[in-house]
Amino acid sequence: MKTVEVRLPQEYDKSFIVFQEIGQFFPCPWHYHPEYELVLVLKSTGRRMVGDHIGYFDAGDLVFMGPSLPHVWVNDPEFFKGEAGYQANAIVVQFVDNFLGKPFMEIPEMDAFRSFLKRSSRGMELTGTTRTRITNLMKRMILMSGLQRLSALLEIFDILAHTTEYEMLASPGYVQNVHLKSSDHLRKINQYIMQNFQEEISLPEIASVANMALTTFCCFFKEHYRVSFVEYLNTVRIGHACKLISEKELNIVEAAAESGFNNLANFNRQFKKIKNMTPSEYRRTLNAAV
Structure with a gap:
């Protein structure tokens, strides 16, 4: 199965991407991209494929993935048929590791977050209070702009840097x-x-x-x-x-x-x-x- 590179549109005056996907179903095929990505499902159900991991998602599902990891969210059949009774809805946050400049990621305060990013090459399903806190921030980020939105992302970084509430998805043999x-x-x-x-x-x-x-x-x-x-x-x-x-x-x-x-x-x-x-x-x- 061919994997395609897909890029979300980035606003010219923004250093990272916050994107809300609303529609009958999620349209992206099996794909990858160079950005780190957080995907929060607000509404919908279906299969989630990350690397060689195949699982199921529903409302509240939250996943963090490293760059170039193939993935796709496939809605259940009733969404494709228009029989779900509501639209699929998700929020996506994407960023590259040097979006604030390479020196920023190398400061001592970012040590713990850099370690987290290294573990993300296999993808992670976030759980517990970590999921709750990040979900609340991502919902608010949709209505934010400027420094307010950046501040929310840095708060997410801090949560991720110190969490143990996650399950690895793709196997080490897939990502190597x-x-x-x-x-x-x-x-x-x-x-x-x-x-x-x-x-x-x-x-x-x-x-x-x-x-x-x-x-x-x-x-x-x-x-x-x-x-x-x-x-x-x-x-x-x-x-x-x-x-x-x-x-x-x-x-x-x-x-x-x-x-x-x-x-x-x-x-x-x-x-x-x-x-x-x-x-x-x-x-x-x-x-x-x-």
Whole structure:
């Protein structure tokens, strides 16, 4: 499925974009852009696709995404048929990382926010009080202009910089660009996985990379990644397979082989476990979003 670059119109006297999408349905296809983006759904329901993640959205859904991450919001059929009884409605905020000048993003006060931006390459669903606070600000930003609107965006930055209320969306294997603020052990482990996941990686091998005993490594990995090494490796591989299916349009057997699976039955089993659908169903879902 071809991904297209889509750009929202920016007012000449504004340094970032605040855009309200109102219509029978959300018109954007499977797309990407160079800006960071916040998407708040005010009204509508449907499927939300971010990278290789497929989920469902309804009113109140709030997602933050980094640059160049493919995504699309596909309304439920009743919106396309004009039978929903109301219009789809969303607010979008977009900005580039240097919209206030590169020196601004490098000041000490922006350290925590820069770390948040690094984690956004996979997309995040924001939850809890973070979602409530940002939702209120985005609704008000529609009616703001000038310094008032900029001040509201900086307040959103501060909320994001200190929140832990989010769920990652796309898998690390889809983006292949995981930023970890942690020890040298995690950096070495992650780098090795991303460089070698298409080959066999044994537990003793990866433990050796981390310079740990096998038992110590297993406990360390589970503590930091919240899943076992094998579960994480399969997630990376399935994410890469999703990328191949969506971008290169490989057949299922080719995608499995190029993602490190030498057994098609195991690939299908792991895909269904991680994505809650078969590879063929995943492809059909992508095609339906075109």
